[in-house]
Amino acid sequence: MAIYDNLHVLLFLSSPFSHSILCTGIRHGASAFLKGYFLGGAETTMYDYTLTLGGLAMKVLLLTLNAKYIHSSLALRYLKAYCRPVCADILVREYSINNGLLDILGDIYREKPGVIGMACYIWNIEMTLTLAGLIKKVLPDTAIVLGGPEVSYDPAEVMAGHAAVDYIVQGEGEETLYRLLSSLQSGRDVETIEGLAFRRGGRVVINGGPQIVHDLSCIPFPYSDEDMAQLADKIIYYESSRGCPFSCQYCLSSATTGVRFLPLERVYRDMEFFIRHDVKQVKFVDRTFNAKKEHYFPLWQFLARQNCRTNFHFEIAADILDDEVLAFLAQVPPGRFQFEIGVQSTYEPTLAEIKRRNDWSRIARNVLKLRSYDNIHLHLDLIVGLPYETYERFGRSFNDLYALQPHMLQIGFLKLLKGSGIRRRAGQHGYVFMDTAPYQVLANNYLTYGEVRKLHILEEVFNQTYNSGRFPATLRWLVDCYSGDAFRLYADLAAYWEERGLHSLSHSAKSLFGHMAEFCRYHRLKDAICLQLLKFDALAGEGGVRPEFLPWNGDEWEYVKTRFWRDEATVRQYLPGYCFTSWREIKRNYHIEVFEVNIPHYLAGGELREERTVILFSYAQDRINYQIVQPHDFGM
Structure with missing residues (x-):
């Protein structure tokens, strides 16, 4: 659900955690040099900061634990781009929740950053807090800063329960960064900066709530040419x-x-x-x-x-x-x-x-x-x-x-x-x-836990059937068999799945065809029609699945099909520009199957008529196409 899945991009997109990350390293004798800087393409004057800690350039590490490998963090790239004028040595590391904690810890230790900023979301908060504690054990002098929606709304509780956390920044934070850097640079206390949580005298101090950035034009474009190479598969x-x-x-x-x-x-x-x-x-x-x-x-x-x-x-x-x-x-x-x-x-x-x-x-x-x-x-x-x-x-x-x-x-x-x-x-x-x-x-x-559980299984079955796109013709027929009540169909499918323990197993595309056929038999639906529809879905699908149990033509129409492909003038009525080249090319790009029901007529809104129908499937284009071959052109 996008409402939840994209929170890692929206709510931490410009989180102030990155800004306060840089500032934490200014404590205890750090110095900074500020000079006026005009960001190319922006109308807002910004600053170019060079931070040092004890005379040495400070290394900043921004990291997050994504839900999946294919995800990427827009937030971290915004933060790096925005903070680059502050500190040239900013690293971004993206892991997933499937990585081992000790592997991540070892990777961080090798870098030995002075400041670590971690983005916290619903899918990674527990693992992130555990990681923060481990980091503090092996890098006790490293400042740890958290940001993101999972810490923006209860920073006092998070910091009270996790001593490894030095700062929490709430909400969007570009403007908070400037105020924080300015205060630290001039020696003013950070207590006046809204949206910042920090420790003072053994207690947690919260100044204001989550912040927003009113003028988005001051935020730099977050991607570079180097990023594009690294994100090729994400x-x-x-x-x-x-x-x-x-x-x-x-x-x-x-x-x-x-x-x-x-x-x-x-x-x-x-x-x-x-x-x-x-x-x-x-x-x-x-x-x-x-x-x-x-x-x-x-x-x-x-x-x-x-x-x-x-x-x-x-x-x-x-x-x-x-x-x-x-x-x-x-x-x-x-x-x-x-x-x-x-x-x-x-x-x-x-x-x-x-x-x-x-x-x-x-x-x-x-x-x-x-x-x-x-x-x-x-x-x-x-x-x-x-x-x-x-x-x-x-x-x-x-x-x-x-x-x-x-x-x-x-x-x-x-x-x-x-x-x-x-x-x-x-x-x-x-x-x-x-x-x-x-x-x-x-x-x-309004819902019992038992009903919520049933809907979880229904969701899983629905994803494997409808959302997979594998069974458009079969599911349309099944819904018709259920008098148009799609929810009742999928509820019955979910019950069938659970009764056989299928909800706790992984399934190949081929095995799903078998389960759909067995479901039709179990509910005493017309087995012969179901198999014809499943055969059509297998040929029209992108996966190239050919379950052996389906009623394939085999050698029954082989002679007629061979004669059809040899007749270039007839084939051109269906495939303009066709020329016979080789049987290998034909097998790779096309398939002819004889069905006992007229499925294209049904999918176009008509009734599902039991009549022998020849269908030509074409795989030569980006999309799989199919069309009916007229009986007289096929020699029937």
Whole structure:
């Protein structure tokens, strides 16, 4: 769920922890030299600082523990870029929560930094605090600074329980850095700096709360040519705004008000940098990218004009897209944009309680229109555990979104995040949730733990079937068999999975085809039709899976297929420009299969007729294509 997954980019994007990192090393006789510096491209005068500690240049290490290897930290790169004028020797290290603690500790010890800054999020906070304690044992003189959403809202509690932590910086911190550096440079006390937590005389001092940066144009572009080489196989994150126009009570964006934007000319230059480096995907972390048309629409138009292969991912509110924008989106090059749309629920009392404004009729209309264009990947979100939404009512929200047939429908589970409004009112709705991160809901007044557990298994099965994209024809037929009640189908699939212990196993693509076939037999659905649909899905899928148990033609039509491929004039009716080259080329690029039902007619909105149908699959293009071969052209 993007609401949670991107917190590591948004809420620590410009965290003041990096700024105070540099400042911690100025203690005890450190000196600093400041000179005026004008940041290229920015309108704000900044400073070039050179820090020394005891006459030696100080080494600063910024690190985080990402949730997965493919993730990258936009936060650390912002911090390094911003702090480079302060200290030339700034290292960035990204690990994942799957790395061993002692391996990470050894890597840090080898660098022997004077200051270490660590970014803290729901997926890494426990491991990060343990790591901080270990660092202090082997590098007792190193200053440790924490930042990020997991320490910004209860810094006193964190510092009281973890003696290894020297500083905590709350919220966004570029401006806090200047004030902190200025105070330390002139010998003034840091107690006047808002947003800073520090130790004084054996006690923890908290001055103010999380800070924000009002003028984003003063923040430098965070990526370099060297970064692009290092991030070739990772997700690239970017932001063009901070804040959100909504006040959803489950999200930390509700902790601040208003939206701040980067100047468009700056964003254009930044996008040109990514395009020049042929980046595969740029993932915007703006909480609601299309909050302001004067900002987002010119940028979309700019990106649509570019000659590039880069995909741009945006989190948007679908109901505020107007007809002008929708008409434009119909012409966007296929694969250029990817939209994530957080609907979360379609139940009005729930939406009112979490202070989320949804115009469901406009969402449905606009998503269906975007889906019809077939040029933009659509990802819709739901959240389990919101107030007033029972198991049955969640099923209705699920069916509402499923009917729109997004490319992906993500089921997330509510997390009662520190600083969120819903956490402050947890008692009102009887929330039972994890005491430690990620603070995931276990039950409330509307859902029992048993129901939450069932939905966890449903989510897993749904990801392996619908979201995997492996079974579009089979699942469409199964939903029809369930009279259109998709939620009941997936609930039955989840029960089937659990009864056989499949929910605790990993599955290959081939084994999933077998489980789907067995599910149809178990529920006494038409086995012969199910196998034909599974065979179609196997041939139309990207993975090239050919489960042996499916009713393949084998040698039955081999003579007819050979004659077809030899007849170039006939084949050109289906494949313009076709010329017979070799059987190896044909086998690699094409496949003909005879089915006992007319699946293309069914997928186009018709009935599933039991009639022999010849389908030609083409693998020669970027996308797998299929078409019906007329019986007289196939010699039938």
